[in-house]
Amino acid sequence: MTPKIETQRTIQNFDLDYYIPRQVELFLVDRRASGSAAGTLKFYTEKLAPFTEYCESKLITSILEVNASIIREYMLCIEAAGHNKGGQHAHYRAVRAFLRWYDLEMEPENWKNPIKKVKAPKVPQEILPPVSIETIKALLNVCNKDTFFCIRDSAILYMLFDTGLRASELLAIDRSDIDQTGAVFIHHGKGNKDRIVFIGKKTRAALRKYLKTRTDDNPALLLSRYHERLTYDGLRMIMTRRAAAANLAGPSLHSFRRAFALNMLRAGVDIHTLAKLMGHTTITVLSRYLKIDETDTRAAHNKGNPVDNLDW
Numbered sequence: 001m002t003p004k005i006e007t008q009r010t011i012q013n014f015d016l017d018y019y020i021p022r023q024v025e026l027f028l029v030d031r032r033a034s035g036s037a038a039g040t041l042k043f044y045t046e047k048l049a050p051f052t053e054y055c056e057s058k059l060i061t062s063i064l065e066v067n068a069s070i071i072r073e074y075m076l077c078i079e080a081a082g083h084n085k086g087g088q089h090a091h092y093r094a095v096r097a098f099l100r101w102y103d104l105e106m107e108p109e110n111w112k113n114p115i116k117k118v119k120a121p122k123v124p125q126e127i128l129p130p131v132s133i134e135t136i137k138a139l140l141n142v143c144n145k146d147t148f149f150c151i152r153d154s155a156i157l158y159m160l161f162d163t164g165l166r167a168s169e170l171l172a173i174d175r176s177d178i179d180q181t182g183a184v185f186i187h188h189g190k191g192n193k194d195r196i197v198f199i200g201k202k203t204r205a206a207l208r209k210y211l212k213t214r215t216d217d218n219p220a221l222l223l224s225r226y227h228e229r230l231t232y233d234g235l236r237m238i239m240t241r242r243a244a245a246a247n248l249a250g251p252s253l254h255s256f257r258r259a260f261a262l263n264m265l266r267a268g269v270d271i272h273t274l275a276k277l278m279g280h281t282t283i284t285v286l287s288r289y290l291k292i293d294e295t296d297t298r299a300a301h302n303k304g305n306p307v308d309n310l311d312w
Helices: 020-033 038-057 068-080 085-106 133-141 148-163 167-171 201-211 232-245 254-266 271-278 283-289 294-304
Strands: 183-186 195-198
Touching: 020 038, 020 085, 038 068, 038 085, 068 085, 133 148, 133 232, 133 254, 148 167, 148 201, 148 232, 148 254, 167 232, 195 271, 254 271, 271 283
Parallel strands: none
Antiparallel strands: 183 195
8 A cells, every 4th residue: 555645736847857757767667678577677666656656746856856854754654654664665675776776877966865864664574484384285185186276286385385486486487497307497586587496206296297287388387277377466366265275374475485495494404505596695585584493493402512412
């Protein structure tokens, strides 16, 4: 939900070189030209629209009129609209990226980027819960019929848990991106980065069973009931329906990614390799996925505590 802003009057006189809507448009063109993913473009488009509307409501048409106070007032407006801390931070990041681009691209004289004076909203570093193994089993159990949809949905569940892929990355996979050894080639993941992930024997078997139901020539791995590439909304609806059939609260798609990370860590995969599999450039972001509890810390201590492991 974005703030509803009433524009006070129509702006008729403006310089296109500084006109905010025009500069936002050029910023998006630059993002497209630099190869930003569709999700990234959607993010900037959606998050910069209310900023543009807010500026117009304050009769600010020139980017040179945007100062730190305006940005702070805008962020308060975003907060008042009901956005949580994560949502507020997302709007802040979009404005920051836009103003940084303008500063570097246009090199305006006698103008200092005002975003440098505005602190980003603090986001609680909560450790987000993964989907449980019991929930995954229950979801698989309701996909127990020999129909296209059950076979497809089983394959989806296996893929999500076995790869730790983002939903958008899973949906973008073509059949040709998977080889016989279980390597899955991810093209243009987050940050427009390519990488390879892997699937095990059970997931490969589930995929083979699903692909045997296909008689079409659509290159997409996952298809909707209309034989088109499955969309994010379609994938989310599948999860909602399967959860309802299992009498469960529907897990988020991203919770499978967290479950993958935690279970790989528990299995002994080092954190740097895990970050590479998940498409993270550093381990900082990965730490938010790892909901390590007392069982994990106790097992780690039993394995490595220096007193018991010494040969006294």
